Amino acid sequence: MREFELVRAASVADAAKSLAANEDAKLIAGGTNLVDLMKEGVETPGTLIDINAISGLRDVTMSDDGGLMIGALASNSAVAWHPDVQEHFPMISQAILAGATTQIRNMASMGGNLLQKNRCFYYPEENARCNKREPGSGCDAIEGINRMCAVLGTSEHCIAANPSDLCLPLRALDAIVHVEGTNGQRAIPIEKLHKLPGDTPYDEVDLRHDEMITAIEVPPSPIARNSHYRKLRDRTSYAFALVSVAAAIGVEDGIISEVRLAVGGVGTVPWRDEEAEAAMVGQPATQEAFSAGAAIIFRETKAYSGNGFKIDLAKRAIVRVLSELSGDAK
Amino acid sequence: MKRTTSSFEVNGTRISAEFDTRTTLLDFLREHLDLTGTKKGCNHGQCGACTVMIDGQRSLACLTLAALCDGRSITTIEGLANGDKLHPVQKALIEHDGFQCGYCTSGQIMSAVAMAKEPWGESDDEVREAMSGNLCRCGAYPNIVAAVQEARAKIAKEQPDA
Ligand SMILES: Cc1cc2nc3c(=O)[nH]c(=O)nc-3n(C[C@H](O)[C@H](O)[C@H](O)COP(=O)(O)OP(=O)(O)OC[C@H]3O[C@@H](n4cnc5c(N)ncnc54)[C@H](O)[C@@H]3O)c2cc1C
Ligand code: FES
Numbered sequence: 001m002r003e004f005e006l007v008r009a010a011s012v013a014d015a016a017k018s019l020a021a022n023e024d025a026k027l028i029a030g031g032t033n034l035v036d037l038m039k040e041g042v043e044t045p046g047t048l049i050d051i052n053a054i055s056g057l058r059d060v061t062m063s064d065d066g067g068l069m070i071g072a073l074a075s076n077s078a079v080a081w082h083p084d085v086q087e088h089f090p091m092i093s094q095a096i097l098a099g100a101t102t103q104i105r106n107m108a109s110m111g112g113n114l115l116q117k118n119r120c121f122y123y124p125e126e127n128a129r130c131n132k133r134e135p136g137s138g139c140d141a142i143e144g145i146n147r148m149c150a151v152l153g154t155s156e157h158c159i160a161a162n163p164s165d166l167c168l169p170l171r172a173l174d175a176i177v178h179v180e181g182t183n184g185q186r187a188i189p190i191e192k193l194h195k196l197p198g199d200t201p202y203d204e205v206d207l208r209h210d211e212m213i214t215a216i217e218v219p220p221s222p223i224a225r226n227s228h229y230r231k232l233r234d235r236t237s238y239a240f241a242l243v244s245v246a247a248a249i250g251v252e253d254g255i256i257s258e259v260r261l262a263v264g265g266v267g268t269v270p271w272r273d274e275e276a277e278a279a280m281v282g283q284p285a286t287q288e289a290f291s292a293g294a295a296i297i298f299r300e301t302k303a304y305s306g307n308g309f310k311i312d313l314a315k316r317a318i319v320r321v322l323s324e325l326s327g328d329a330k
Numbered sequence: 331m332k333r334t335t336s337s338f339e340v341n342g343t344r345i346s347a348e349f350d351t352r353t354t355l356l357d358f359l360r361e362h363l364d365l366t367g368t369k370k371g372c373n374h375g376q377c378g379a380c381t382v383m384i385d386g387q388r389s390l391a392c393l394t395l396a397a398l399c400d401g402r403s404i405t406t407i408e409g410l411a412n413g414d415k416l417h418p419v420q421k422a423l424i425e426h427d428g429f430q431c432g433y434c435t436s437g438q439i440m441s442a443v444a445m446a447k448e449p450w451g452e453s454d455d456e457v458r459e460a461m462s463g464n465l466c467r468c469g470a471y472p473n474i475v476a477a478v479q480e481a482r483a484k485i486a487k488e489q490p491d492a
């Protein structure tokens with residue numbers, strides 16, 4: 001691990017100032033992703049800014065209109081077990097609990113979860129080619145081991161999937177990511193936070209170097225009470241998703257009134273396709289309608305040697321979850 | 331070498347030390363304090379052998395920088411027993427033969443102790459899910475689940491409010 005200086009930030013402004021003063025500095029929250037990658041030599045910050053002592057960033061509060069405001073330093077566990085989250089946004093709670101393990105969720109922060117790095121086999125491999133780790137070196141996953149990689153949103157330079165479970169319900173619910181830098185505060189819609197790899201796969205998120213995530217806002221969504229997160233993986237627990245589905249649905253008199261749907265394990269960014277949702281609205285809540293919606297999501301895929309199976313698996317998972325949820329809703 | 335100073339509590343004892351900023355809590359416990367009950371399995375957050383309590387929450391010592399523990403309170407496997415009186419989870423693991431080589435055992439115990447206070451359900455499936463962060467290469471899982479179930483019931487009886 002490269003040597004680094006440790007700085008303790010007392011406030012958000014303090015953290016932003018330290019970042020702005022030092023190109024080589026990184027924030028550390030739970031450290032579950034960063035410390036691991038520092039050991040691998042993938043992350044080599046010269047300064048770490050510990051943000052854990054900043055007060056006021058651990059609260060989870062529900063507003064009168066039914067939205068959530070979640071502090072960036074709230075632990076993944078605290079949010080997953082929060083009674084309001086469990087009752088009003090079950091898919092957020094389920095997605096968090098489907099990720100990692102209790103030990104990791106206790107340490108992991110909400111802000112850190114949004115920014116966790118991909119889990120492509122070649123990313124931490126020193127001797128492999130990876131355009132995220134070493135821009136311009138190439139991508140060994142395209143013709144190599146790509147079972148965990150994406151089939152949507154890939155480019156000839158990178159096919160790594162976004163691994164976050166949490167990001168899927170947040171994407172489905174149009175969450176807003178609040179950030180603060182030396183120039184003040186910004187609110188970033190979560191769909192704008194993660195960038196497609198394109199020609200610059202190393203440029204991953206729409207955050208300036210001096211900006212820190214302070215909170216995640218989830219707007220009210222009455223149908224989110226009837227939501228579910230289903231994760232399919234190589235073992236029952238403690239594994240990243242091959243395919244996952246975050247879904248909420250409203251059904252009135254047998255007709256779909258609203259759908260919110262994001263799919264994991266398949267996209268280079270947390271994947272949602274509003275066209276598919278729009279196509280389902282107004283249709284009878286049947287497997288045919290869900291299946292037609294799923295087909296829209298996967299109308300333009302690029303499968304690789306080891307991950308083509310995900311397309312059918314994901315479509316079937318979508319149909320299954322929406323069918324179960326609409327059964328519940330009747 | 332870049333150094334930092336931190337103070338925290340380990341098993342009730344106040345520690346103040348200066349060390350390389352890169353030191354993980356796991357290495358600090360094992361190499362600086364000679365508390366070798368906490369094990370290094372994978373060193374990458376994947377096996378749970380290094381599980382300790384930080385401010386009462388089970389955590390992975392291998393992914394925790396010691397410098398980030400400033401002001402916190404840590405409990406390791408060495409701090410669990412009360413003198414010669416074993417913690418109910420320790421007793422249950424022995425009674426149920428919940429290990430073979432024992433390498434994962436202190437992590438399993440720390441996890442099980444923490445789990446008893448977390449809002450999990452009571453089925454064996456819930457125990458397996460709640461304990462899934464602790465891998466056992468010897469495959470002692472069935473006996474570990476049995477031990478955890480017995481200890482959990484005992485703890486609930488002894489400390490109904492805990
Ligand atoms: C063995 C293992 C299994 C896992 N399995 C899963 C899984 O199945 N599903 C899943 O979704 N995740 C999984 N994870 C990933 C885990 O969810 C993340 O590591 C965790 O959420 C990161 O949060 P953190 O606070 O520890 O981040 P850190 O490691 O502290 O930081 C991660 C990144 O975010 C930056 N950062 C942190 N906080 C802020 C902030 N407030 N503002 C701006 N930047 C910030 C840091 O600079 C760093 O670049 C797993 C991790 C491990 C080790
Ligand atoms: S040694 Fe920490 S999880 Fe394996």
Ligand code: FES
Pocket residue numbers: 428429430431432433434435465466467468469470
């Ligand atoms: S008893 Fe050997 S690893 Fe679990």
